[in-house]
Amino acid sequence: MKTIAIGDIHGGLKALIQVLNKVEVKDEYQLIFVGDYVDGWSESAQVIQFLIELSEKINCVFIKGNHDIWAEEWLRSGEVPPTWYIHGGKETIESYEGFTEKDKTKHLEFFEKMKSYYIDDENRLFLHAGFTSMHGVEKEVFKQTLHFDRTLWEMALTMDKEIDENSELYPKRLKHYKEIYIGHTPTIHFNSDVPMQAINVWNIDTGAAFTGKLSAIDIDTKAIWQSDNLPDLYPNETGRNK
Numbered sequence: 455m456k457t458i459a460i461g462d463i464h465g466g467l468k469a470l471i472q473v474l475n476k477v478e479v480k481d482e483y484q485l486i487f488v489g490d491y492v493d494g495w496s497e498s499a500q501v502i503q504f505l506i507e508l509s510e511k512i513n514c515v516f517i518k519g520n521h522d523i524w525a526e527e528w529l530r531s532g533e534v535p536p537t538w539y540i541h542g543g544k545e546t547i548e549s550y551e552g553f554t555e556k557d558k559t560k561h562l563e564f565f566e567k568m569k570s571y572y573i574d575d576e577n578r579l580f581l582h583a584g585f586t587s588m589h590g591v592e593k594e595v596f597k598q599t600l601h602f603d604r605t606l607w608e609m610a611l612t613m614d615k616e617i618d619e620n621s622e623l624y625p626k627r628l629k630h631y632k633e634i635y636i637g638h639t640p641t642i643h644f645n646s647d648v649p650m651q652a653i654n655v656w657n658i659d660t661g662a663a664f665t666g667k668l669s670a671i672d673i674d675t676k677a678i679w680q681s682d683n684l685p686d687l688y689p690n691e692t693g694r695n696k
Contacts, residue, residue, distance in 0.1 A: 457484045460670045462637040464494030464663035469681035476679040488637035489519025489582035493542025494663040494693045499549040518568035519582040520601040526565035570600045579631040583638040588626035610652035642666045663694045
C-alpha cells in the first residue's frame with residue numbers, strides 16, 4: 455500500500471485533480487491531506503465536495519488546517535471574521551453560490567470530522583502546522599497550536615545539524631516521531647517550489663495559495679508529484695496574491 459501526503463490546496467480543485475492524475479491513485483492507496491482545503495482560489499466548495507466523494511472510494515485522512523477552522527465556523531454560525539474574509543474567506547463564501555443548505559450541512563459535518571493530527575503505524579506524524587509541547591502532540595495544552603504554529607518548522611530549519619540526537623541539546627519535540635509532515639508555511643517563502651526537509655520534518659505546502667504549486671509526496675520513496683503553478687490554472691484570478 456502506498457501512502458501519499460498532499461499539501462495545502464486552498465480552493466485549487468484544478469491543481470488537486472492534476473496531481474491525483476499524476477499520482478495515478480489506486481484503490482488500495484492511502485491519501486493523507488495536511489489541511490487548508492479552502493480559501494484562495496475560486497473552487498473551495500467544489501474541493502470539499504470532491505474530497506467527500508473521493509473518500510467514499512479511497513482511504514483518506516483529512517487533517518484540519520487553520521483556514522478550515524474559519525470555514526467550518528462560518529458554515530455553522532454564518533459569522534464572517536474580518537481576518538478570515540481578507541485571507542481567502544471571501545472567495546470561499548462566493549464558491550458556495552448554488553450549493554443547497556443540505557450540501558452545506560454535509561460539508562460542515564465533513565469539517566467537524568477532520569483530525570487535528572494523525573500518527574501512522576510507523577510513528578510518522580501528520581498535522582497542519584506544528585506543536586510546542588516537548589512531550590508531543592498528545593500533550594499540547596493549547597490545541598489551536600496544532601493548526602497555527604510555525605515554531606516547529608523554524609526550529610527545524612535553523613537547527614545545528616552537528617547536534618547529535620542523543621545530546622541533551624537536541625530538541626525533544628523532534629525525538630518523538632520518525633518523521634513529521636506539515637503544511638501551513640509555504641516553501642516558496644524560502645525560495646523553494648518543492649517540498650522541503652529539515653531534520654525529520656517535511657514541509658509539503660509549496661505555495662498553492664499564492665504563486666506556487668500543489669504537491670504530493672510518497673512518504674516511503676519520497677517521490678514528488680506537482681501541479682502547474684496555480685496562477686496558470688486560474689489565470690483570471692489572484693488567489694491570495696493580494
